[in-house]
Amino acid sequence: MPDPRTSGTGRTGRALAGRAFAHRLFWPLAALGALLVVNVIATPTFFNVRIQDGHLFGSLVDIVRNGAPVLLVAIGMTLVIATRGIDLSVGAVAAIAGAVACVYIVKSPASGAAGTAIVAITTALAVCVALGLWNGFLVSVIGIQPIIATLVLMVAGRGIAMLVTGGQITTVNNDTFAALASGYLLTLPVAALIALGVFAATQVVVRRTALGMLIESVGINPEASRLAGVRSRTIIWTVYVFAALCAGTAGLIIAANTHSVNANSLGLWIELDAILAVVIGGTSLAGGRFSLAGSLVGAMLIATLTRTIPNIGIPAEANYLFKALVVVMVCLLQSPKARAVLQRRGERPAGPPSPSSREEAVA
Amino acid sequence: MKKTLIAVCALALGGMSLSACGSERDSAEDGSITMGFAQVGAESGWRTANTTSIQESAKEAGIDLKFSDAQQKQENQIKSIRSYIQQKVDVIAFSPVVETGWDAVLQEAKRAKIPVVLTDRAVDTEDTSLYVTFIGSDFVEEGEKAGQWLVDNADTSDVDKDGAINVVELQGTTGSAPAIDRKKGFENVISSESNIKITASQTGDFTRDGGKQVMEAFLQSNPKIDVVYAHNDDMGLGALEAIKAAGKKPGTDIKIITVDAVKDGMTALAAGEINFIVECSPLLGPQLMDVAEKVVAGEEVPERIVTEETTFTPEQAKEALPDRKY
Numbered sequence: 001m002p003d004p005r006t007s008g009t010g011r012t013g014r015a016l017a018g019r020a021f022a023h024r025l026f027w028p029l030a031a032l033g034a035l036l037v038v039n040v041i042a043t044p045t046f047f048n049v050r051i052q053d054g055h056l057f058g059s060l061v062d063i064v065r066n067g068a069p070v071l072l073v074a075i076g077m078t079l080v081i082a083t084r085g086i087d088l089s090v091g092a093v094a095a096i097a098g099a100v101a102c103v104y105i106v107k108s109p110a111s112g113a114a115g116t117a118i119v120a121i122t123t124a125l126a127v128c129v130a131l132g133l134w135n136g137f138l139v140s141v142i143g144i145q146p147i148i149a150t151l152v153l154m155v156a157g158r159g160i161a162m163l164v165t166g167g168q169i170t171t172v173n174n175d176t177f178a179a180l181a182s183g184y185l186l187t188l189p190v191a192a193l194i195a196l197g198v199f200a201a202t203q204v205v206v207r208r209t210a211l212g213m214l215i216e217s218v219g220i221n222p223e224a225s226r227l228a229g230v231r232s233r234t235i236i237w238t239v240y241v242f243a244a245l246c247a248g249t250a251g252l253i254i255a256a257n258t259h260s261v262n263a264n265s266l267g268l269w270i271e272l273d274a275i276l277a278v279v280i281g282g283t284s285l286a287g288g289r290f291s292l293a294g295s296l297v298g299a300m301l302i303a304t305l306t307r308t309i310p311n312i313g314i315p316a317e318a319n320y321l322f323k324a325l326v327v328v329m330v331c332l333l334q335s336p337k338a339r340a341v342l343q344r345r346g347e348r349p350a351g352p353p354s355p356s357s358r359e360e361a362v363a
Numbered sequence: 364m365k366k367t368l369i370a371v372c373a374l375a376l377g378g379m380s381l382s383a384c385g386s387e388r389d390s391a392e393d394g395s396i397t398m399g400f401a402q403v404g405a406e407s408g409w410r411t412a413n414t415t416s417i418q419e420s421a422k423e424a425g426i427d428l429k430f431s432d433a434q435q436k437q438e439n440q441i442k443s444i445r446s447y448i449q450q451k452v453d454v455i456a457f458s459p460v461v462e463t464g465w466d467a468v469l470q471e472a473k474r475a476k477i478p479v480v481l482t483d484r485a486v487d488t489e490d491t492s493l494y495v496t497f498i499g500s501d502f503v504e505e506g507e508k509a510g511q512w513l514v515d516n517a518d519t520s521d522v523d524k525d526g527a528i529n530v531v532e533l534q535g536t537t538g539s540a541p542a543i544d545r546k547k548g549f550e551n552v553i554s555s556e557s558n559i560k561i562t563a564s565q566t567g568d569f570t571r572d573g574g575k576q577v578m579e580a581f582l583q584s585n586p587k588i589d590v591v592y593a594h595n596d597d598m599g600l601g602a603l604e605a606i607k608a609a610g611k612k613p614g615t616d617i618k619i620i621t622v623d624a625v626k627d628g629m630t631a632l633a634a635g636e637i638n639f640i641v642e643c644s645p646l647l648g649p650q651l652m653d654v655a656e657k658v659v660a661g662e663e664v665p666e667r668i669v670t671e672e673t674t675f676t677p678e679q680a681k682e683a684l685p686d687r688k689y
Contacts, residue, residue, distance in 0.1 A: 057610075058583070254572060257572060258601055262570060265570040310576075310581060311584045313563060313584075314565075
């Protein structure tokens with residue numbers, strides 16, 4: 001039987017296919033595509049997008065809109081992970097942001113006014129900056145391990161959010177605030193525009209300036225970068241503040257989505273979803289090289305997965321199992337070692353693992 | 364030096380525990396009842412109302428209440444139950460965070476001869492002698508009440524007039540007692556009706572955000588939804604948002620049935636955006652104090668006490684809303 005790789009396609013085609021396979025976003029994108037196909041089979045109208053009340057309406061629009069919070073948190077998380085850190089407090093920070101904004105609006109005399117919403121949002125984001133400064137201080141100045149330093153706020157933060165709301169689900173009636181999640185601009189959902197805007201701005205700043213390279217150098221070796229003249233401390237501090245700011249924005253969108261804040265459940269486990277998105281996107285938890293585009297694909301994969309469950313009618317009891325299976329499959333496909341094993345099974349010669357394979361296998 | 368310090372500390376501690384024992388005996392002698400209550404946490408308005416009810420009715424009944432908040436963690440609850448055993452309270456009451464894992468600590472209470480009352484949530488144990496009674500809602504009955512309303516109002520609930528009533532169900536947290544039982548009760552009633560069927564069912568984790576996201580998906584994949592049955596108000600409120608965003612009118616184009624009757628839910632019911640709410644009352648304080656007095660006096664109490672609950676239609680909600688505290 002002729003080897004399918006040598007027959008037909010030719011040399012250049014083979015090289016192109018090889019490069020596509022080797023690209024670190026190939027497998028996550030393939031998984032995303034496969035999930036979408038599964039959804040279309042279950043619901044043939046899945047890709048249908050129509051205009052409803054002057055804006056786009058459809059499953060794909062919902063996915064992009066509901067995926068916005070995870071995407072925002074994942075953008076911040078990518079930079080933190082690139083510096084060899086991790087931020088577990090993002091879910092709690094999101095809850096605090098939602099709580100501060102909603103309680104401010106409820107307590108304000110003009111609780112429906114646009115101005116109130118803008119002040120509330122600004123106040124909430126300012127609080128997030130303070131929380132990010134605290135995380136960054138613990139990690140970069142005191143030198144506490146990131147996982148422990150941010151664990152403090154992960155646990156305490158939800159308590160703070162409960163304190164702000166008095167343990168109650170706080171409901172707000174403010175159209176400007178609600179527009180953060182359910183509003184549309186030029187027929188596109190505002191939440192998705194915010195997330196994609198932050199994504200584009202971050203991408204430009206880290207790739208058009210030296211910042212991205214500096215972050216990677218800090219992640220690869222903080223001491224060596226410091227000796228080389230990189231201000232590691234300032235960079236690490238900055239990424240934690242940025243992560244908190246992203247988490248706060250995500251929290252505001254989640255709160256706006258239901259016009260209410262529930263300090264217990266807002267952003268619960270979003271840190272894990274965000275870390276998963278980053279890892280699926282091919283950024284190593286060991287720090288160093290990072291890919292924001294990868295995190296974008298990861299976040300969209302998670303949002304699609306969440307949507308797939310009710311769409312294809314997975315029973316509630318099997319939710320987590322289904323999610324786990326898909327995630328394990330994506331991670332295995334991404335790991336060069338696992339792929340090599342699969343290829344050997346198919347009696348094809350497997351090349352020696354590339355130097356980067358170990359690092360990616362960890363991810 | 365160090366040794367003396369330790370000795371002093373030990374003496375001081377010993378003295379404190381002795382005096383503690385002494386004061387405990389005093390309170391038992393003067394006839395007042397001491398109750399230790401281990402609350403789940405302050406997870407929602409419902410829970411806060413539950414706490415307030417217990418605290419206020421303890422004060423009214425003249426019962427000395429020792430209250431602890433477990434912040435949704437079983438180990439915290441076990442710790443506070445142990446401390447109540449050490450303090451030799453007269454009766455222990457608690458709302459278990461989860462159903463399993465209580466046998467050891469309840470055995471300790473039994474050995475110390477302290478009666479245990481479960482409130483609002485049950486425990487899963489082989490040995491029912493570990494607690495005297497369980498006061499709380501009958502979640503199966505709540506599901507049945509919801510189903511019964513749908514059966515009674517079947518003619519108006521077939522919104523698209525195609526002869527079949529398609530229900531989508533938003534379940535509570537998978538595996539939790541209210542989610543399992545409210546689903547079961549609802550199915551018990553509608554199973555005899557051939558024209559009513561559940562076309563989709565998925566968990567929304569008892570949250571508004573969860574309810575909204577699942578409902579968005581249902582609206583796309585099931586075009587003929589007539590009724591939403593949500594296991595609590597919050598998910599129903601989330602579904603309501605999703606229905607509005609899809610350009611439909613909640614309560615008219617799609618009927619909504621929920622369970623709980625918290626203030627936000629009642630407001631939506633009064634506005635006609637929800638059609639029916641089955642109450643799940645958190646106000647079980649008076650019943651709890653009553654049981655505590657009977658148990659301490661050595662009287663028999665039934666093994667299962669169901670909270671007094673009702674149901675609400677939009678008209679009833681309008682009347683009840685001004686006095687609604689939670």
